[in-house]
Amino acid sequence: MSSLARGGVVAELTYPEVGRTRHGPLPGGYHHLRHRSALPAGCFDAAAEAVLSWRLHRAAGVRMRTAAARATEGVRVSAGLGLGPARIWGPCQVIWSEESPTLAGFGYGTLPGHPERGEEAFVVGREDDGTAWFEVRAFSLPDRWFARAGGPAVRAVQHTYAWWLGRTLRRLCASR
Template identity: 35%
Template structure:
């Protein structure tokens, strides 16, 4: 069993904001209420990640993500901490494992109200030496991938609700 690479495992689920990390939250409208099931399916089946340009290998609750950064392929293993679905809310939370360039957790929360909203939140800090040295670059790529996640679910939303872009 791969080990987590940070000590604050489960902090997102407990609603904690551990010190020493950058905390983030991004929120976006995905579409109308009818889009909820499609968005949840895309999240839980990893299609959101795949459409974002992240290559995946799922092994049970461990997900090995591969992201090309120029000529380099970064390997970023994570373990699913929570996968919860309900009638109007669903979320997936994962934490980084040894070998991931960063340390922390990320949660993807989809909520249905008058609209379907996606919130991506969590905490992160550099783990590998190259992530520490290249912090501005790793932050840029984290924001880029987050925008791609949002766009990947919005693309599906656009099929169900042409007014969303």
């Protein structure tokens, strides 16, 4: 397990390969996810803001419990998927964030109580020709009994979720 200190707070992450969604390669021994979506021309700034402000996740129907307005290193967040009492919460901590003219996004790592262990990143990029893209990249393994019991269905949900985020971000960009 790995610790991340920020502002005097130390959180125990549930995996040792901290930061590998940023600088890769994704570590072996995990399930890997990479999903890239093209974005409408000229939407990099709006897409970057949607990702860094949690707007993307909320627009996709994910409950986000966090006291921070933006995803910055050290921020704790708990993402809730599902409905009512069937909602599953996944506590995480932002371990890296970036905001530049050509790349914006963040990666968060799992904390104790998360159904999986690993890291997930949400990144928007702008190429030299102005085209923009959104990518979800992750590595994870089941950490709770119900995630293990779900087997391949859990991975299918993760891939569908990444696709849904890309679709939601394209919709957000088109409505700006």
